[in-house]
């Protein structure tokens with residue numbers, strides 16, 4: 001049987017006496033999109049940092065194709081896993097096309113000389129992320145959303161088997177959010193993605209893993225995991241589940257009480 005492309009095997013992270021991630025066990029199957037959801041501070045970024053090796057688990061292991069990542073070289077890991085992180089600031093005055101080309105670095109030696117195929121790969125990634133028109137611009141001049149799309153393009157030219165993304169829709173307008181998540185669903189890569197938008201997660205993720213205080217409290221299909229009782233316990237909000245009339249995807253309506261005193265009357269003056 002094929003080894004799983006990505007497994008978190010009882011990963012725990014302790015920092016300064018606090019347990020940020022508790023014995024997290026999570027498998028991501030080939031071609032699957034798994035969403036990592038949970039409230040602020042629940043350990044999503046910390047868990048993802050262990051996967052892209054910015055952090056070493058205190059105990060447990062991250063397995064790539066069944067092998068402990070800790071035994072692999074960092075460059076070799078980068079040929080297999082690409083990450084879009086929260087702390088990814090491209091401070092240098094590179095152009096967009098230069099930053100995207102850097103995605104090929106793990107595959108090359110010291111000098112970055114792109115072959116015709118690699119140049120085409122970069123062009124295609126720029127196109128897919130809708131940033132071709134920015135190719136010659138300095139990344140320092142980009143808006144937050146443009147920069148985010150450039151960094152996804154760079155991750156794509158890495159040609160990874162596994163994509164790890166920490167809140168990739170941050171800064172993106174709604175069209176680019178939908179396009180990016182559709183792309184993640186259709187790209188065929190194995191994807192682990194931290195998201196805040198429960199409805200977008202339900203629409204694109206094959207499975208959702210829900211974290212609370214560093215521990216996995218549920219993992220499964222969106223409709224099972226995002227049940228109102230679970231959402232109340234984990235996020236402390238009341239929701240009404242509905243089914244999208246066109247796509248059949250489960251979605252949540254947030255039950256925000258309407259304040260009877262702030263009626264439309266007050267707005268008509």
Ligand SMILES: Nc1ncnc2c1ncn2[C@@H]1O[C@H](COP(=O)(O)OP(=O)(O)OP(=O)(O)O)[C@@H](O)[C@H]1O
Pocket residue numbers: 015016018020038039040041042043044045046047
């Ligand atoms: N280096 C550190 N030292 C101490 N505490 C840390 C450290 N890194 C993270 N934490 C704490 O660990 C907890 C989990 O943080 P993490 O960034 O993983 O949460 P998150 O689920 O990604 O949150 P958010 O949704 O706000 O991005 C938080 O309470 C955070 O303050």
